[in-house]
Amino acid sequence: MEGVAGIVDWSQVAAAQEPGLGQRLLLEEVNAAIDGALEGGALSFLVNDAHGAMRNLPPDQLHGEAEYCSGQHKPLYMMEGLDGSFDACLFIGYHGAVDGPASVLSHTYNPAAIMGVSLNGHLVGESGINALVASHFQVPVALISGDQHTAAQAEFVMPGAELVVVKHSVTRLAARNLHPTMARRRIHDGTISALQRLSDISPPKLPAPIRLEVRLRNADLAQVALQVRGVQALSDLEVVLEGEDGLAVYRSFVGLVQITRGLAQER
Secondary structure, three states: OOOOOOOOOHHHOOOOOOOOHHHHHHHHHHHHHHHHHHHOOOOOOEEEOOOOOOOOOOHHHOHHHOEEEOOOOOOOHHHOOOOOOOOOEEEOOOOOOOOOOOOOOOOOOOOOOEEEEEEOOEEOOHHHHHHHHHHHHOOOEEEEEEEHHHHHHHOOOOOOOEEEEEEEEEEOOEEEEOOHHHHHHHHHHHHHHHHHOHHHOOOOOOOOOEEEEEEEOOHHHHHHHOOOOOEEEOOOOEEEEEEOOHHHHHHHHHHHHHHHHHHHHHO
């Protein structure tokens, strides 16, 4: 939701504070992508709600008779439901990495615990981490929408993906936003373009071993992260996950996110 046009403040993405605004804007961008995919020849759709409590969208208002994966406990988190039967992934409303340039509402999974992530030595945000699952199933990431920094950070992992910029971040709490109607048009048209050239868009290619380095907010969190299988210490604040398979690395990362969440909230 943080990468949706018109969103610049945490109150807009928390339902209890500005009820309905973020959900409505996100719904329309998702529907724009579905409409574009329909025109591009797609026949079926799965929408995985990946923001907050992961139940933000009214299911009866999703276009294209899309299936809707909602609810907070998902073993594959933001990528739940993906398998090798899919032809493409679309990342809608994504945001920049917490340790990158000033991107509106930037964070990486859990801002209370995670202060930065690199993949094979490159800075990545949530799009790059989630692409590990797409790489395992050999599914192309055809499109990503968000601000200019989100687009730039995606290019390393997802070469060839359609990059739809719907806002230009000024700071972490300010941006020049396209009007929502224009943003939806760009997402719609970008989806058509991506599917028309889908044969030229390769699944994310990551040379093995895949190495995910994670910097935690404090040493206690780093110690707790070591309880997850495959996580090793690099320093007092940094840990590393390494393996041959993107899905296995991603599963360990999700375990790290979940196990540090409670401690981060306490501290």
